[in-house]
Amino acid sequence: MIFASDLDRTLIYSRRLIEENDKNSVLVERYLGEELSFMKESVINKLKKLRNKVLFIPVTTRTIDQYNRIFGIKDEIKPKYAIVSNGGNILIDGQIDTEWRNKIKTDVDKIINYRFIEKRFLQNFKDTSWINKMIFRDGLFFSIHFKDKNLIDIEELENFKQWAEKNHWKVSLQTRKLYLVPEPVNKWSALIYIKNKEKKKKIISAGDSFLDYPLLINADYSICAAHGELKELIEKNDVKQKHITMTERIGINASEEIISIVENLV
Structure with a gap:
């Protein structure tokens, strides 16, 4: 077990x-x-x-x-x-x-690459001042740090989320971070x-x-x-x-x- x-x-x-x-x-x-x-x-x-x-x-x-x-x-x-x-x-x-x-x-190389995701994410928001920093972790996924969740335009985020998921990327909004993770990178598969x-x-x-x-x-x-x-x-x-x-x-x-x-x- x-x-x-x-x-x-x-x-x-x-x-x-x-x-x-x-x-x-x-x-x-x-x-x-x-x-x-x-x-x-x-x-x-x-x-x-x-x-x-x-x-x-x-x-x-x-x-x-x-x-x-x-x-x-x-x-x-x-x-x-x-x-x-x-x-x-x-x-x-x-x-x-x-x-x-x-x-x-091998699995990640089959989907949209990180650079394109990063560019599309930043272009998706009219105002990105809520972003403190955007870090590419272990060459696998992004963590976006922010001070106040209320400053995020939820409608804009939802639009990006729908687009991302169609392209095999997951978007997860946590209490103090936002994660952009390629679909193959998940805890259950490992x-x-x-x-x-x-x-x-x-x-x-x-x-x-x-x-x-x-x-x-x-x-x-x-x-x-x-x-x-x-x-x-x-x-x-x-x-x-x-x-x-x-x-x-x-x-x-x-x-x-x-x-x-x-x-x-x-």
Whole structure:
């Protein structure tokens, strides 16, 4: 069995998302001397024990470098596999799986290229002053950073989204970022590749954001963090998605509930 989980706001949380007096959270990521992310100590300990029963796979939109900063996952839990770059890269014991990366390159080369997407995106908006920066991540997808979601012209964005999806690109508007991702680059396809490689039969998944939706909708059993952007979408489609459980707790406390559910399933 596989337990595949998103990281940010599912298992790990930034300082601003945890209580100041939370003594049960430990530092798991540091960057340029700054303490960035934390996990419940109980979650780390339980994940270590779960390794003997399930194949734990971190699944994240983070780039390779961003994932490698999370020493609490990489060095403490030491998962054999990590799916990073939103599924564009798979790490096996920290090394890039070149077979998967070559497949992704072949699939992406068949659709509209990155430069054309970038140009079309910027030309789509009459006013682009809401964009702080547009970054091409791991040579695979764009992340667009902004300060205020209310400054985005939603009608213009929807028009671009419709055009992009016809051309095999996905557009995902998050709380503080907008992602432009080629269709072949997705978390679920990477997970299926590992599932087949390891000859596993079932997948338990966990996540909180729209980019985690393929994981949750396709897994055998899924857990959605109740504070996430996916909550409303899943509740709207509840009849078709009975295999998805919503956590009762929110924030970093939801991570403990997620792991407890997984423990009861394996």
